[in-house]
Amino acid sequence: xxxxxxxxxxxxxxxxxxxxxxxxxxxxxxxxxxxxxxxxxxxxxxxxxxxxxxxxxxxxxxxxxxxxxxxxxxxxxxxxxxxxxxxxxxxxxxxxxxxxxxxxxxxxxxxxxxxxxxxxxxxxxxxxxxxxxxxxxxxxxxxxxxxxxxxxxxxxxxxxxxxxxxxxxxxxxxxxxxxxxxxxxxxxxxxxxxxxxxxxxxxxxxxxxxxxxxxxxxxxxxxxxxxxxxxxxxxxxxxxxxxxxxxxxxxxxxxxxxxxxxxxxxxxxxxxxxxxxxxxxxxxxxxxxxxxxxxxxxxxxxxxxxxxxxxxxxxxxxxxxxxxxxxxxxxxxxxxxxxxxxxxxxxxxxxxxxxxxxxxxxxxxxxxxxxxxxxxxxxxxxxxxxxxxxxxxxxxxxxxxxxxxxxxxxxxxxxxxxxxxxxxxxxxxxxxxxxxxxxxxxxxxxxxxxxxxxxxxxxxxxxxxxxxxxxxxxxxxxxxxxxxxxxxxxxxxxxxxxxxxxxxxxxxxxxxxxxxxxxxxxxxxxxxxxxxxxxxxxxxxxxxxxxxxxxxxxxxxxxxxxxxxxxxxxxxx
Amino acid sequence: xxxxxxxxxxxxxxxxxxxxxxxxxxxxxxxxxxxxxxxxxxxxxxxxxxxxxxxxxxxxxxxxxxxxxxxxxxxxxxxxxxxxxxxxxxxxxxxxxxxxxxxxxxxxxxxxxxxxxxxxxxxxxxxxxxxxxxxxxxxxxxxxxxxxxxxxxxxxxxxxxxxxxxxxxxxxxxxxxxxxxxxxxxxxxxxxxxxxxxxxxxxxxxxxxxxxxxxxxxxxxxxxxxxxxxxxxxxxxxxxxxxxxxxxxxxxxxxxxxxxxxxxxxxxxxxxxxxxxxxxxxxxxxx
Numbered sequence: 001x002x003x004x005x006x007x008x009x010x011x012x013x014x015x016x017x018x019x020x021x022x023x024x025x026x027x028x029x030x031x032x033x034x035x036x037x038x039x040x041x042x043x044x045x046x047x048x049x050x051x052x053x054x055x056x057x058x059x060x061x062x063x064x065x066x067x068x069x070x071x072x073x074x075x076x077x078x079x080x081x082x083x084x085x086x087x088x089x090x091x092x093x094x095x096x097x098x099x100x101x102x103x104x105x106x107x108x109x110x111x112x113x114x115x116x117x118x119x120x121x122x123x124x125x126x127x128x129x130x131x132x133x134x135x136x137x138x139x140x141x142x143x144x145x146x147x148x149x150x151x152x153x154x155x156x157x158x159x160x161x162x163x164x165x166x167x168x169x170x171x172x173x174x175x176x177x178x179x180x181x182x183x184x185x186x187x188x189x190x191x192x193x194x195x196x197x198x199x200x201x202x203x204x205x206x207x208x209x210x211x212x213x214x215x216x217x218x219x220x221x222x223x224x225x226x227x228x229x230x231x232x233x234x235x236x237x238x239x240x241x242x243x244x245x246x247x248x249x250x251x252x253x254x255x256x257x258x259x260x261x262x263x264x265x266x267x268x269x270x271x272x273x274x275x276x277x278x279x280x281x282x283x284x285x286x287x288x289x290x291x292x293x294x295x296x297x298x299x300x301x302x303x304x305x306x307x308x309x310x311x312x313x314x315x316x317x318x319x320x321x322x323x324x325x326x327x328x329x330x331x332x333x334x335x336x337x338x339x340x341x342x343x344x345x346x347x348x349x350x351x352x353x354x355x356x357x358x359x360x361x362x363x364x365x366x367x368x369x370x371x372x373x374x375x376x377x378x379x380x381x382x383x384x385x386x387x388x389x390x391x392x393x394x395x396x397x398x399x400x401x402x403x404x405x406x407x408x409x410x411x412x413x414x415x416x417x418x419x420x421x422x423x424x425x426x427x428x429x430x431x432x433x434x435x436x437x438x439x440x441x442x443x444x445x446x447x448x449x450x451x452x453x454x455x456x457x458x459x460x461x462x463x464x465x466x467x468x469x470x471x472x473x474x475x476x477x478x479x480x481x482x483x484x485x486x487x488x489x490x491x492x493x494x495x496x497x498x499x500x501x502x503x504x505x506x507x508x509x510x511x512x513x514x515x516x517x518x519x520x521x522x523x524x525x526x527x528x529x530x531x532x533x534x535x536x537x538x539x540x541x542x543x544x545x546x547x548x549x550x551x552x553x554x555x556x557x558x559x560x561x562x563x564x565x566x567x568x569x570x571x572x573x
Numbered sequence: 574x575x576x577x578x579x580x581x582x583x584x585x586x587x588x589x590x591x592x593x594x595x596x597x598x599x600x601x602x603x604x605x606x607x608x609x610x611x612x613x614x615x616x617x618x619x620x621x622x623x624x625x626x627x628x629x630x631x632x633x634x635x636x637x638x639x640x641x642x643x644x645x646x647x648x649x650x651x652x653x654x655x656x657x658x659x660x661x662x663x664x665x666x667x668x669x670x671x672x673x674x675x676x677x678x679x680x681x682x683x684x685x686x687x688x689x690x691x692x693x694x695x696x697x698x699x700x701x702x703x704x705x706x707x708x709x710x711x712x713x714x715x716x717x718x719x720x721x722x723x724x725x726x727x728x729x730x731x732x733x734x735x736x737x738x739x740x741x742x743x744x745x746x747x748x749x750x751x752x753x754x755x756x757x758x759x760x761x762x763x764x765x766x767x768x769x770x771x772x773x774x775x776x777x778x779x780x781x782x783x784x785x786x787x788x789x790x791x792x793x794x795x796x797x798x799x800x801x802x803x804x805x806x807x808x809x810x811x812x813x814x815x816x817x818x819x820x821x822x823x824x825x826x827x828x829x830x831x832x833x834x835x836x837x838x839x840x841x842x843x844x845x846x847x848x849x850x851x852x853x854x855x856x857x858x859x860x
Contacts, residue, residue, distance in 0.1 A: 210859075213851060219660055221656065241844050245837055247659070249652065254651075257645070258659075260656065261655065264643055264657055264660075284646060416641040416661060417621060422619050423641065426644040
């Protein structure tokens with residue numbers, strides 16, 4: 001039995017020098033070997049140059065966050081050491097490239113000089129293989145069998161031919177060998193695990209793409225934007241396979257307009273963007289609400305207004321998602337809390353959009369989109385998928401009313417090509433038959449009809465996750481990608497004897513009483529951690545929550561660490 | 574030839590119960606009549622037609638036709654129509670709207686729709702003025718034209734929609750006049766029959782806010798495309814487009830290029846399988 005259950009390692013260095021690729025391959029190798037993984041990455045917006053960081057946490061247990069302080073740091077260069085060594089635990093180990101880091105600056109007692117550049121240049125005769133030397137070394141450090149790294153290496157360089165594969169395999173072996181011959185205490189990094197068939201390893205954005213496929217999405221229209229583009233790129237490969245279409249179009253306005261058009265024709269459609277793109281889409285969200293066209297819009301939030309910090313994370317778009325609209329138009333805002341949740345909430349987003357004929361916004365963020373996690377393999381047969389209610393072929397004069405008043409507000413939708421169903425989908429206020437009508441009674445009744453759908457949809461809202469002491473007077477509520485840090489902090493606080501309950505709603509808007517607020521009625525004091533400066537979710541809660549709200553906001557472009565939240569809990573408990 | 578009685582019958586099938594909201598004497602009435610007659614001659618069923626429009630006086634047109642329709646937002650008629658068509662290639666999609674919708678707020682979509690070549694028809698009812706907002710300058714208003722927003726005369730030169738369409742890659746480019754009903758119907762028939770993006774710029778005078786570009790003015794300035802014009806000749810088509818002395822009516826340019834849906838279908842034919850297989854492959858890939 002190994003004594004170690006949880007290790008955090010960070011790699012820092014020049015962007016473009018292999019920091020991210022080393023981290024990604026190590027993550028995959030670890031996951032395939034059976035470790036639970038959870039990553040965090042940040043990199044400059046520029047393609048090459050600037051500082052890149054990849055953090056990997058591995059464990060023999062499921063993980064919820066990227067962790068706190070580091071067990072190990074691999075510094076590719078001096079900056080990689082200078083910027084991160086203060087995050088090491090007291091017993092943490094610094095591994096550094098001997099050619100790039102001045103050993104005399106390394107203060108930590110546990111340090112391990114690793115001649116990455118020298119091995120790549122002199123032994124492998126290929127300076128670019130530095131990252132594969134690092135991968136071979138780190139994989140050995142974590143006792144990951146070399147079969148996994150070798151397989152990944154063959155996959156990665158498959159198109160480059162045998163000679164390149166061979167060189168890189170040599171690099172892996174050289175890194176491994178160097179550790180075996182020079183590193184004394186390998187036990188401190190050994191976690192005992194076995195490979196599992198019951199898990200997947202993927203990123204938040206990949207999980208959204210996969211969720212869309214499971215939900216029955218066939219049409220995606222998009223415009224490139226960091227950090228959302230990988231959803232588009234993923235679906236560009238996968239949608240044609242299911243007879244669907246991914247089109248990159250001229251701007252975000254066209255993207256949503258095409259999605260609305262294709263949905264009107266009867267297809268399940270989505271687009272994904274980030275804040276600047278969502279701003280451009282707001283007029284069309286109004287149209288989708290008014291014309292009652294189902295559509296899913298994923299917003300992968302990034303930091304700051306305008307161009308801001310495109311490769312950093314923030315929860316700054318909740319106001320835009322919930323209220324970025326003219327007039328009053330129904331919509332639902334869902335936020336996934338983990339990679340696994342990205343998958344399930346994308347399915348939910350499609351289900352709610354189709355069932356209630358409304359636009360549904362899916363709020364993820366940079367940190368969640370780009371992080372890799374192990375998730376339990378979903379049982380696809382158990383995933384429920386709903387389709388919209390359609391008006392079936394009928395007689396020509398059967399008096400079909402597209403926007404008929406109904407109890408739940410949902411009226412059957414006729415798809416073009418259906419006889420007896422012809423109607424005009426419209427952004428004008430309209431009668432039940434879809435004809436322009438501006439009288440006061442119609443506008444009030446139609447507005448009520450459209451919002452009645454949201455009231456009906458509450459029954460299908462995904463549940464609020466509640467953890468901890470249900471009757472505690474101290475509560476903590478978060479949304480989106482901060483779940484993991486909050487969950488770990490809650491558990492650690494309870495282990496220290498603090499009574500606390502954490503609440504995690506997936507639907508952020510609308511926020512009806514029965515869904516979240518009733519559950520908070522016994523909570524006297526509520527901590528609301530958010531990665532934004534204004535407390536956008538706290539503002540929503542403040543309208544009706546009667547207890548004391550304790551806002552906790554960070555907005556440096558980085559995700560919460562569990563330790564930060566624990567500190568806040570201890571401070572107010 | 575469309576006889577009087579055929580026109581009446583056409584109205585019965587394609588005309589909706591909604592009465593047009595246009596001013597008496599509006600050019601758009603002539604366009605609407607030609608649309609009814611074109612559909613009638615093509616024999617399309619109303620269930621298979623989708624009229625898509627933006628915002629403006631002319632964009633009200635879907636309500637006056639008994640087919641499917643989508644009255645969207647200002648300037649987005651082309652992406653909306655493209656989305657409708659790619660999702661169901663069997664539909665006959667006709668996008669319509671005014672010069673403001675097409676060449677001002679929606680201008681960013683024009684070149685992309687044209688190079689993308691979806692199999693749909695775009696009919697612009699061009700009156701060189703903003704009518705619904707009661708008389709402001711438009712991208713096709715003449716230099717020095719006085720409107721409520723250009724009280725001292727328009728300081729900008731107008732766009733040349735015909736030249737723009739030819740240059741941007743539209744595969745069918747034609748000009749019509751609402752005052753020439755028979756010719757307009759024939760143009761619409763050709764445009765709708767064309768496989769690819771067909772663009773018809775229709776002179777459709779506004780009697781209320783534009784007292785310069787009137788039916789009378791145009792009646793003297795229009796003449797058919799010269800006999801023997803070769804519509805496959807792009808440079809000759811551009812010559813017609815740049816002729817500002819007369820307005821030639823007819824097909825300026827036509828080319829054959831596979832429409833968007835055909836290319837999309839070709840691109841996926843080698844990879845298409847079923848959803849179950851795709852998902853199982855992904856479970857393996859991420860496993």
